[in-house]
Amino acid sequence: MSLCVRSKFALLGPRAAPLGAVYSARNKGSSLGTKGTRLELLRKGTGGRSSFNGIIATIFGSNGFLARYVINALGQTGAMMVLPHRCDPYLMMRLKVAGDLGQIQFHFFDLRDEKSIAAAMQYSNVVINLIGKDQASGNFSLDDVHVKGARSIARLARESGVEKLIHFSALNAAEKPEKLMFAPSKFFSTKWEGEQVVREEFPDAIVFRPSDMYGHEDRFVRYYSGQWRCNYSVMPLWKGGRKIYKAPVFVGDVARAVVEAINQKGNEGETYQAVGPKLYELRSLMRYISQLLEREMHLYDLRFDPLFMAKISYAELFKNPKMSWERLRREHTSDTIYGEIKTIEDLGVRLTEIEDRFPFEFQYFRVYQFEDPLSFRPNFVEPPPAIRY
Numbered sequence: 174m175s176l177c178v179r180s181k182f183a184l185l186g187p188r189a190a191p192l193g194a195v196y197s198a199r200n201k202g203s204s205l206g207t208k209g210t211r212l213e214l215l216r217k218g219t220g221g222r223s224s225f226n227g228i229i230a231t232i233f234g235s236n237g238f239l240a241r242y243v244i245n246a247l248g249q250t251g252a253m254m255v256l257p258h259r260c261d262p263y264l265m266m267r268l269k270v271a272g273d274l275g276q277i278q279f280h281f282f283d284l285r286d287e288k289s290i291a292a293a294m295q296y297s298n299v300v301i302n303l304i305g306k307d308q309a310s311g312n313f314s315l316d317d318v319h320v321k322g323a324r325s326i327a328r329l330a331r332e333s334g335v336e337k338l339i340h341f342s343a344l345n346a347a348e349k350p351e352k353l354m355f356a357p358s359k360f361f362s363t364k365w366e367g368e369q370v371v372r373e374e375f376p377d378a379i380v381f382r383p384s385d386m387y388g389h390e391d392r393f394v395r396y397y398s399g400q401w402r403c404n405y406s407v408m409p410l411w412k413g414g415r416k417i418y419k420a421p422v423f424v425g426d427v428a429r430a431v432v433e434a435i436n437q438k439g440n441e442g443e444t445y446q447a448v449g450p451k452l453y454e455l456r457s458l459m460r461y462i463s464q465l466l467e468r469e470m471h472l473y474d475l476r477f478d479p480l481f482m483a484k485i486s487y488a489e490l491f492k493n494p495k496m497s498w499e500r501l502r503r504e505h506t507s508d509t510i511y512g513e514i515k516t517i518e519d520l521g522v523r524l525t526e527i528e529d530r531f532p533f534e535f536q537y538f539r540v541y542q543f544e545d546p547l548s549f550r551p552n553f554v555e556p557p558p559a560i561r562y
Contacts, residue, residue, distance in 0.1 A: 224251035234303030414456030451559035
């Protein structure tokens with residue numbers, strides 16, 4: 174291979190160079206793909222991590238919580254993945270084992286650098302945008318990430334000839350979110366605007382609207398188990414958590430839904446609500462969590478606790494990622510599930526009940542997990558009353 178061809182495919186590593194060369198030499202002018210490629214001719218193996226199923230997916234936000242599950246689920250099917258990142262490369266190395274040798278490729282990028290975004294997806298037929306922020310930081314505002322960044326990825330994906338774009342929004346995203354705790358949620362409004370710009374740039378994009386996701390290293394289990402939120406033996410909730418309903422979803426179910434959305438045909442332009450099988454009142458859900466944690470937590474109205482409100486303002490002033498007013502607004506907004514919009518069950522995903530996962534997820538945060546490991550009997554903790562939507 175000549176030096177110019179090697180430099181052209183250097184972005185995806187040495188194993189990707191022959192693959193790119195096959196694309197260019199054998200499949201020019203093909204009618205089966207917008208990129209002029211016939212990926213099915215390159216499929217190899219009987220399935221699994223040591224195969225190649227013809228999918229090359231660029232996953233933005235690949236070092237995030239959800240991305241780890243999506244990468245693992247795609248790796249099980251034999252997909253090749255390009256993982257753009259802007260962190261230290263050593264923080265990405267653990268994802269290398271999700272696929273066989275040469276299946277996982279890393280690429281440095283910056284969300285404001287469109288050349289690096291385009292380079293990361295130039296050989297891909299699937300792009301997944303998992304980039305999101307809970308609160309603004311010194312480098313990026315919520316608008317920079319959820320709107321401007323989403324628009325750039327969607328536009329460049331269309332210009333690159335990507336066949337499927339999967340964009341992640343939020344369940345309660347709205348143009349004008351309900352005013353809660355003295356202000357509307359900026360997170361929900363920017364997520365809504367991000368949906369609109371993605372539809373403008375890539376009309377066939379598949380949009381997922383997830384509720385709170387739980388799993389290992391999440392921002393749900395660790396959030397409610399941490400001292401910033403639990404406040405030792407008390408749990409302040411807006412209006413005591415009454416008449417606030419949540420439908421948390423297991424992150425593994427969402428990852429399987431992404432794989433199904435990629436593999437299924439005829440779902441271009443669809444929107445899916447990624448929610449759990451049942452709705453729970455927030456107050457009942459917190460009581461269930463307190464029993465799993467073996468803590469006697471007193472639930473009361475947050476509005477009558479000025480010390481806790483001062484604690485939140487202090488945390489937000491110093492950009493504490495564990496707590497902010499924005500996070501509390503999201504927490505106390507009831508999950509609205511629309512019957513006319515499909516859920517991930519329509520993709521063939523069997524949803525996981527919280528009583529099947531919560532005891533396992535919360536056991537590492539119990540107070541006496543090391544002193545008396547036999548004292549905890551998760552099967553005898555009564556789950557909270559639920560509402561089926």
